Amino acid sequence: MSVAKKDYKRITTRSLIEMKSQGEKISMLTAYDFTMAKIVDSAGIDVILVGDSASNVMAGHETTLPITLDQMIYHASSVVRAINRALVVVDLPFGSYQSDSKEALRSAIRIMKESGGHAVKLEGGREIKDSIKKILNAGIPVMGHLGLTPQSIYKFGTYNVRAKENAEAEKLIEDAIMLEKLGCFALVCEKIPAELAKRVAESISIPVIGIGAGSDVDGQVLVIHDMLGMNNEFSPRFLRRYLNLYDQMTAAISQYVSDVKSVDFPNAGEQY
Numbered sequence: 001m002s003v004a005k006k007d008y009k010r011i012t013t014r015s016l017i018e019m020k021s022q023g024e025k026i027s028m029l030t031a032y033d034f035t036m037a038k039i040v041d042s043a044g045i046d047v048i049l050v051g052d053s054a055s056n057v058m059a060g061h062e063t064t065l066p067i068t069l070d071q072m073i074y075h076a077s078s079v080v081r082a083i084n085r086a087l088v089v090v091d092l093p094f095g096s097y098q099s100d101s102k103e104a105l106r107s108a109i110r111i112m113k114e115s116g117g118h119a120v121k122l123e124g125g126r127e128i129k130d131s132i133k134k135i136l137n138a139g140i141p142v143m144g145h146l147g148l149t150p151q152s153i154y155k156f157g158t159y160n161v162r163a164k165e166n167a168e169a170e171k172l173i174e175d176a177i178m179l180e181k182l183g184c185f186a187l188v189c190e191k192i193p194a195e196l197a198k199r200v201a202e203s204i205s206i207p208v209i210g211i212g213a214g215s216d217v218d219g220q221v222l223v224i225h226d227m228l229g230m231n232n233e234f235s236p237r238f239l240r241r242y243l244n245l246y247d248q249m250t251a252a253i254s255q256y257v258s259d260v261k262s263v264d265f266p267n268a269g270e271q272y
Contacts, residue, residue, distance in 0.1 A: 011046050011087040013119060013141045013185035019046070019218070020207040026219025028209055029227070032058050032075045036224060037082035045086050047209075049221060050076040050117065052091040052151070057225045064150045065094045069107055076115035089143050090117040094151040097122055097131045104131035108140050121188065123149035125175025129182065136183045144179040146172050146200075147213065148191035161212070163192045172196065173203055180204040188221060189213045191238070212238035 005024055008015050019026055028047035031037035032054045040048055054075050055067035069092075076090040090111050097104035108120045119141035122128055135142055147162045163169040172192065179187055186207040189197050194214025201208040201217045210217035222239065225231045229244040259265035 016186055016207045026207055028221035030223045031079050034078045034082045037079040041083040041086045048086045048088050050079050050090045052093050053223050067093050069093055069096045073114045076117045080116040088117045089119045089121050091121050101130040101134040105134045108135045119143055121145055123151050132182050142184045144184045144187040146175055147189045161191050163196055169196050176200045176204055180206050
């Protein structure tokens, strides 16, 4: 028997936990600016992630490492001004939380105060336990992130699937349970085997959001530029392109150039 879905006027951390308990999947996309966030929010997304992937898709860096806390706050504040319904989660960037729990708290407080974001996301498990505890003790909601953690790319040396071996898989499950016990409200699992992701989702009561982690988790997240086909150079197995904006935008801009040069634009009806 199907259960009627609750109509959430505003998504909160509690909403996501309710959605998991009711078997309703959670939708999550990235956004980094006001205009895109307004469209994403209006379309009914549950969670907007202001990801440190802005380092790649907005600034053209090879990795997520260069983006700064100030830049994350700029992107997050732009997104927050656009939304009416979605929960806004902001990535703590590389170097802002790993070395010192006090610095982690200062970074999280700056994001919450200066951007108006609703929660922060940190990559890692037991190795950043103290930072997570410090942030949670200050009343700031935390989303965890396990599996492929892009901020550790130089440690792993590859963006390949994580936790294929038993030892790493068991550690991931242990870390997921630990994150729930600490008080995290949700968890992202990136690029891990689908069967392992299912085990994680069944092992904890908080939502598990997957990216490249199969369908047996509690929700999915993609980078907006990837799923809209604005980036035609990135084609992992887990990505479904819902549009091909790269070709459509290129064609539109080429037509504009042609119209300007031929004096077709502006015409008599497009001037004062």
